[in-house]
Amino acid sequence: xxxxxxxxxxxxxxxxxxxxxxxxxxxxxxxxxxxxxxxxxxxxxxxxxxxxxxxxxxxxxxxxxxxxxxxxxxxxxxxxxxxxxxxxxxxxxxxxxxxxxxxxxxxxxxxxxxxxxxxxxxxxxxxxxxxxxxxxxxxxxxxxxxxxxxxxxxxxxxxxxxxxxxxxxxxxxxxxxxxxxxxxxxxxxxxxxxxxxxxxxxxxxxxxxxxxxxxxxxxxxxxxxxxxxxxxxxxxxxxxxxxxxxxxxxxxxxxxxxxxxxxxxxxxxxxxxxxxxxxxxxxxxxxxxxxxxxxxxxxxxxxxxxxxxxxxxxxxxxxxxxxxxxxxxxxxxxxxxxxxxxxxxxxxxxxxxxxxxxxxxxxxxxxxxxxxxxxxxxxxxxxxxxxxxxxxxxxxxxxxxxxxxxxxxxxxxxxxxxxxxxxxxxxxxxxxxxxxxxxxxxxxxxxxxxx
Amino acid sequence: xxxxxxxxxxxxxxxxxxxxxxxxxxxxxxxxxxxxxxxxxxxxxxxxxxxxxxxxxxxxxxxxxxxxxxxxxxxxxxxxxxxxxxxxxxxxxxxxxxxxxxxxxxxxxxxxxxxxxxxxxxxxxxxxxxxxxxxxxxxxxxxxxxxxxxxxxxxxxxxxxxxxxxxxxxxxxxxxxxxxxxxxxxxxxxxxxxxxxxxxxxxxxxxxxxxxxxxxxxxxxxxxxxxxxxxxxxxxxxxxxxxxxxxxxxxxxxxxxxxxxxxxxxxxxxxxxxxxxxxxxxxxxxxxxx
Numbered sequence: 001x002x003x004x005x006x007x008x009x010x011x012x013x014x015x016x017x018x019x020x021x022x023x024x025x026x027x028x029x030x031x032x033x034x035x036x037x038x039x040x041x042x043x044x045x046x047x048x049x050x051x052x053x054x055x056x057x058x059x060x061x062x063x064x065x066x067x068x069x070x071x072x073x074x075x076x077x078x079x080x081x082x083x084x085x086x087x088x089x090x091x092x093x094x095x096x097x098x099x100x101x102x103x104x105x106x107x108x109x110x111x112x113x114x115x116x117x118x119x120x121x122x123x124x125x126x127x128x129x130x131x132x133x134x135x136x137x138x139x140x141x142x143x144x145x146x147x148x149x150x151x152x153x154x155x156x157x158x159x160x161x162x163x164x165x166x167x168x169x170x171x172x173x174x175x176x177x178x179x180x181x182x183x184x185x186x187x188x189x190x191x192x193x194x195x196x197x198x199x200x201x202x203x204x205x206x207x208x209x210x211x212x213x214x215x216x217x218x219x220x221x222x223x224x225x226x227x228x229x230x231x232x233x234x235x236x237x238x239x240x241x242x243x244x245x246x247x248x249x250x251x252x253x254x255x256x257x258x259x260x261x262x263x264x265x266x267x268x269x270x271x272x273x274x275x276x277x278x279x280x281x282x283x284x285x286x287x288x289x290x291x292x293x294x295x296x297x298x299x300x301x302x303x304x305x306x307x308x309x310x311x312x313x314x315x316x317x318x319x320x321x322x323x324x325x326x327x328x329x330x331x332x333x334x335x336x337x338x339x340x341x342x343x344x345x346x347x348x349x350x351x352x353x354x355x356x357x358x359x360x361x362x363x364x365x366x367x368x369x370x371x372x373x374x375x376x377x378x379x380x381x382x383x384x385x386x387x388x389x390x391x392x393x394x395x396x397x398x399x400x401x402x403x404x405x406x407x408x409x410x411x412x413x414x415x416x417x418x419x420x421x422x423x424x425x426x427x428x429x430x431x432x433x434x435x436x437x438x439x440x441x442x443x444x445x446x447x448x449x450x451x
Numbered sequence: 452x453x454x455x456x457x458x459x460x461x462x463x464x465x466x467x468x469x470x471x472x473x474x475x476x477x478x479x480x481x482x483x484x485x486x487x488x489x490x491x492x493x494x495x496x497x498x499x500x501x502x503x504x505x506x507x508x509x510x511x512x513x514x515x516x517x518x519x520x521x522x523x524x525x526x527x528x529x530x531x532x533x534x535x536x537x538x539x540x541x542x543x544x545x546x547x548x549x550x551x552x553x554x555x556x557x558x559x560x561x562x563x564x565x566x567x568x569x570x571x572x573x574x575x576x577x578x579x580x581x582x583x584x585x586x587x588x589x590x591x592x593x594x595x596x597x598x599x600x601x602x603x604x605x606x607x608x609x610x611x612x613x614x615x616x617x618x619x620x621x622x623x624x625x626x627x628x629x630x631x632x633x634x635x636x637x638x639x640x641x642x643x644x645x646x647x648x649x650x651x652x653x654x655x656x657x658x659x660x661x662x663x664x665x666x667x668x669x670x671x672x673x674x675x676x677x678x679x680x681x682x683x684x685x686x687x688x689x690x691x692x693x694x695x696x697x698x699x700x701x702x703x704x705x706x707x708x709x710x711x712x713x714x715x716x717x718x719x720x721x722x723x724x725x726x727x728x729x730x731x732x733x734x735x736x737x738x739x740x741x
Contacts, residue, residue, distance in 0.1 A: 027654050030647040041652040045476065048651065052469050052499055056489035057587040059552055116489030116588055119545075122531070166534055167545060169592040170486075171467040172527045174460050174501065179524035182461035182610060185503075189485050196487060196495050319637055320506070320613045410637035412463075412483035412503035 106177035121165035277331035458523035462610035530594035549585035662688030678737035
């Protein structure tokens with residue numbers, strides 16, 4: 001299917017059922033027993049059945065085949081073509097330079113097969129013999145021709161898939177691909193949901209070690225800058241804790257001259273910076289939550305070999321089997337995320353998907369007005385507005401901006417939830433931007449106290 | 452009506468036969484379509500086969516003798532190995548003539564400013580030749596002997612660990628047996644969603660939860676949420692006298708305890724699922740004044 005057709009796919013669907021497709025919200029409250037209503041239901045059902053009955057497949061021009069290897073639980077695509085392999089597949093050596101081949105994992109294989117883009121055959125010995133024959137031919141040719149690379153691939157014998165291999169139905173492929181691991185169907189449902197929307201999806205890459213390295217470097221730098229060791233810093237911190245909390249409250253010895261100092265001494269519940277969980281990195285917890293996918297918004301310059309930092313990272317949870325994760329599970333999750341400690345551009349808010357509706361929405365108009373009002377204000381006030389905005393954002397989404405998208409699955413229904421870490425102490429790294437905006441940038445103040 | 456075959460893939464039941472989807476619909480089982488529609492592969496509003504059934508749907512179908520569980524992996528492995536490849540592939544019409552492709556070709560030609568005569572000629576050619584231009588990927592492989600790969604319900608249930616399976620199922624059954632259609636509850640933050648009839652045509656009426664360990668704050672939360680989305684919040688729980696012994700849960704959450712269970716005589720899980728239970732339900736609506 002060409003790109004243009006794919007964009008129009010949703011329109012196509014109405015033509016294809018040639019009937020009224022049940023639209024969302026176009027429902028009745030309850031059955032009233034009338035014939036009209038039962039006819040409407042029958043029509044809706046038939047429209048749905050008709051859509052489900054549309055055959056799965058592709059035109060002969062777009063023919064694409066893959067061979068499923070039951071032992072490897074992977075599919076081999078001997079000849080890559082079509083627009084699907086930007087993020088799908090791992091390249092495999094191919095006897096010819098002209099033709100690219102790749103291995104697909106079970107999820108990728110089912111995705112491509114289910115959308116009708118690739119036909120899958122079951123691997124057997126005859127195919128293996130063919131493959132070795134091709135390889136030998138190629139080596140021979142190369143020997144006989146020396147450096148001359150001008151031989152034709154066309155005289156390679158073509159393998160007749162249909163008379164040598166069993167072709168797989170979708171149900172057969174599901175059984176082969178997903179039976180050995182019961183988590184795969186859920187993962188696949190999330191994967192295909194994202195892929196259908198056009199996102200680029202790769203397997204999750206754990207970044208715990210990188211984050212840890214960066215963290216240690218940062219700690220070192222900080223220590224050098226202020227020329228006190230971490231040990232000293234810690235010691236003074238604990239001392240101050242002691243003096244302020246215990247003695248102040250119990251013995252009420254100190255005098256207070258500002259509200260801030262009172263509030264500071266009232267701070268009994270320990271709070272910590274979000275990065276502190278990196279400090280005491282432990283052995284993996286039991287029932288470790290393992291993220292599944294790195295996800296990118298569609299971009300033309302995507303390379304699966306050297307991908308950029310992913311836009312989203314997805315962890316999958318089943319509502320019927322898992323409860324809310326524990327703190328250590330969540331910390332572990334954040335520590336493994338792709339977050340860069342050094343970068344100044346933290347993606348604090350979850351990116352929103354823009355509706356392609358025409359004209360500015362009410363929200364956009366309001367934002368525009370607020371912007372105009374803001375520009376007329378005194379720079380000092382602007383600054384304090386900015387400061388408070390940034391602080392609120394950091395309370396809410398965390399100082400670090402580390403976040404995960406949790407895909408919740410309940411018997412096949414997928415919901416997405418954004419999980420990010422809040423930070424109430426605002427004392428760790430990454431508060432420099434806040435410091436710069438504060439009323440007195442040179443004096444280190446406690447951003448965690450708000451009154 | 453003939454029993455529906457319920458193929459088990461991993462620990463889930465996925466239906467690939469359209470006829471089975473229709474049969475299930477008549478039984479009031481809707482399920483969740485989760486596959487990509489080949490004709491519209493870039494959207495998530497309308498999805499296609501396979502249809503995933505919830506665990507409760509499966510239990511209800513099997514215990515009411517409407518369905519039989521099939522080991523899909525074994526069935527395909529054994530039966531496909533016995534296939535004669537050449538016969539099989541030639542019996543399958545993989546390449547077919549798709550008139551839609553011709554139409555599209557004609558549309559393209561029409562844009563190229565060809566003379567009408569040539570277009571008509573081309574159209575005639577296409578209609579006469581009926582070239583095989585479309586490759587079909589079938590949903591199912593029609594293999595024989597499917598009924599010799601059945602799995603008993605208790606074995607299927609042991610494939611996955613679900614919280615409070617028995618009490619949840621009893622809630623499900625009590626609602627289902629009153630003629631409601633049930634879908635998974637995650638859309639509205641409950642355990643189940645109850646529809647007066649087919650969700651294709653009717654709005655949901657209920658958000659259903661099991662009534663265990665309720666605090667007053669939960670009443671507010673559940674009631675407000677449901678009323679906010681124009682539903683009624685229904686809580687269902689077992690009607691027990693104060694001195695009746697606490698119900699034994701058949702399924703334990705972790706593997707260690709399951710091992711212990713095997714040494715003791717445990718009531719059969721299927722018996723527990725099908726046994727009569729006295730349930731009481733309450734519907735709750737938020738009644739904030741203004």
